[in-house]
Amino acid sequence: MNFVFKYEDSQNFEKLWNQYLTSYNVDFQYSLTSIEYYLAYCNNLYKDKSFILEVDNHCVGICFLPIESTKDGFSISIANGYIMAPLAKSLKYEQIIFDCIDKICDDLNIVIVKFKVSIFENLNFNRLRLYRFLDTTNTTCILDLNNSQEDLWMNLRKRYKSLINSLTKNGEYSIVCSNESTLNELHKYYVTFHKIHMKNAGKSLKSNLIYTKQLNLAQQNLATIIAVNFQNHPIIINYFFHDTTNVVYASNAYDTHESFKNLPLNHYLLWHSTLYFKQRGFKKFGFGQPCSLNSINGFMDYADEKELSISHFKRGMGTQMISHMQGIKFLKKEPLLQLIDQFKSEVTNGL
Template sequence: MEVLYKQQDKQKYFKHYMSFLEKKQLPLSYHPYIIKYFHLIAKPIEDKSFVVIENQQCVGICYCPIYEINGKKHISNNGGYTPIPIGENERITKHLFNLLDEIAIQTSCSSIRLYVDSQYSTQFINQRMMSDTENMLLLKKYGYIDTSSINTIADLTLPQEEMRKRLRKSYKPLINSYMKKSCYSIHKITQSNPNKDIHDQYVHFHHLCSGRKTRSDESFEIQYQMLLDGFATLFGLCYNKDFIGFCYFFHHFHYVTYHSGADDPKYEGSKIPIYHLILWNAFCDFHKMGYVSCNMSQPSNFSVLQGFGDYSDEKQINIASFKRGVGGGLLLLFEGLNILIKNA
């Protein structure tokens, strides 16, 4: 059994890593595009990611970024949680977790913070990868404290009428009434009809909504490159032929992730249900294309504190409520914390 670290031979590493990703059809949280995106937001001080090779085949992967926070090192996503190592079988998985522990000790890390991607642990019967019990036991088995929270996932396998029933009661007539008006239209930008000007308008709205530039130009460039490569779709709402709002989605294999939304602030207070219209139309479109689920991500909280250290302010709680209103269902987000006492 060979362990190949990314820093040893990047080309060989990515060859094996991508072959495993394709074979297992893992969610976007494992894709190099997403990893690169997060590294642009906050670059780790070290990247100890590795693959395990047996009989010339990749049998396991482990994404292992190390961040320094308040003078302490952590294997984490900038203080948050990073996806669990994935092995071909239980023997390989055990080896991956053991290697992860060794890396943490060698690099004087205070903790390892892992989560099970909600779409990898999906509760949809025909696509089930791991059961809830398996998720919980996997992290506890290797010494992790259960710090699980909740996540919001839209089930795209349901018939469209059933999806409609999951809309909040007040949202159904709202969406219907506006979609009947000829002055509103939904536009879909994909790999087959890319438009940099429209993408740039989304970026402009993003800056306007935030009141400032919140992330690097490179992060937006990655989004557009993902669109060009078929991993992203941009939906926009037009009012009288002018765009007034956008939603960016990432997708791979069976899975969709709602990544980002932005709208023209001058329509704030207009009562136009910008995101209701875009998300509902996007869900219907992804449903027709055969996608299984849409991860609506954080925030998903009902209250200020949900689970272990998962804080939300009033704005985030309202966003979480909106996500549930447009058809997002709640799933457990399995998270685990391994504290290395000697380094804590």
């Protein structure tokens, strides 16, 4: 048995990591290209301690382990958010991997670890609880693309059907999907729209590296861009991340011109995206975050009015609410106490 760390032997690490991906049914978010995309969000990366567990020249477990500097100390997370939890061939190897993580935490004085489980694992129990993680499971919504097109249409919120039809019947609107000839142009429109959106929202602009990594996903068939054209020009663009079985609605950007403001563009786009992925044999379609039912849903699970409105929209697309299992391990009490105080504040102000 042997641990192979990325920073010590990147070539062997990548070979064995990819061996694991091809040997088991693994969420596309564990692909090394996807991981490079997520790392682009990490502005305060201290070390990447990702590793694999090797037994008899075979990879039996993988662990993505970025360590970043935060105001509270070192954290296993990205931009203070959750990262994909380790995977292993068996519970025995999973325990060995989590023991290794605990040792790394002790050696580097880590204060907090944030993991999430893939929504495509179909678990009935949050496996992170086995390793002393506080369960912070929240909700998301998903479409079962095994359903017939008729059933998918029937499950839409009633008024959404007329909204979608209003654009479908208007010849000035059309759907365009990325391929070799359209990918680069659609990506450029997406970046332009997204930067304007971030600026108007008063948010810090993403680094160009993030957009480049996003394009890399599409170039490697791990993402698709789908847009609504008005008179043959894109006015709203969505990025979808996927493998060949499951897909997730990842991000959205649009033309902020006043004439497009109140049109049901995303209703129209997501319906035709549903048909696009269904026709290509995809099984599950995740609608991502936010997807909340209440302003206060649980510890560290809060939603403002805008997020509740987005969540309402997603449920109207015929989706089913499911649990998205997550967990936090607190290795110092101060971050936990801060979050408890935040929870008290949310409850005081929200109830």
